[in-house]
Each structure stands twice: as C-alpha cells, then as structure tokens.
Amino acid sequence: MANTLTPRELKTLIAASDVTLLDVRRRSDRESGPAGIPGAVWKDPEHVEAWSSELPKDRPVVIYCVRGGSVSASVQAALKARDFEVRFVEGGLAAWETQGSGEGD
Numbered sequence: 001m002a003n004t005l006t007p008r009e010l011k012t013l014i015a016a017s018d019v020t021l022l023d024v025r026r027r028s029d030r031e032s033g034p035a036g037i038p039g040a041v042w043k044d045p046e047h048v049e050a051w052s053s054e055l056p057k058d059r060p061v062v063i064y065c066v067r068g069g070s071v072s073a074s075v076q077a078a079l080k081a082r083d084f085e086v087r088f089v090e091g092g093l094a095a096w097e098t099q100g101s102g103e104g105d
Helices: 007-015 027-032 045-054 070-080 092-100
Strands: 020-023 061-064 086-089
Touching (some): 045 070, 086 092
Parallel strands (some): 020 061, 061 086
16 A cells, blocks of 8 residues: 555545545644645644544544645654554645645646
C-alpha cells in the first residue's frame, strides 16, 4: 500500500464512506485556518499516543496536515507502529483546496 493518496483518491473514499479521516494539523495551524476537509475529525498531532487507541482498526485511516509534510509523516509513522492502515494526503489541505474539493473539476 502506498503511503500517500491524492486529493481525488480521497474524494472517492469519502464518497464511499470507507475511511476514517483525521485532520492532524498543529493546533496553531488549525486555529489560524479552521476550515478543513468535510467529515474530518481534528486530532492533536502532539498527542497521537493518547488518541490512537480510540481509532477503529477495521477501516483505513487517512490523515492530512497543512501541506502533507513532516507532521503527516510523523503521525503516520506513529499510527503504523500501532498497526493501523494509514495514508496521508499528498500536498495536505492546500492540495485538497485546489484539487479535491471540487474546484477545477
């Protein structure tokens, strides 16, 4: 399984309701721009150990941060270490806003 997926691939998963979608932007990033991908639940990336046990393991997890960089990669590594099937959005929320949200379709 690939470590990432495109905004368009995520759009397909959301339509099928076959994903646990998590916003893992840093608290400061989320507070400065609270809009995110519809259906996502925000989880503080600094406390992944605390909230990871609450996630269902029977469906894939998709995470995103602002630009799909180090925050997503670190949360993904932590979740993979706990045996989750997890990918992150290439380009993060910025890419979703230009490619996945329906704009440009």
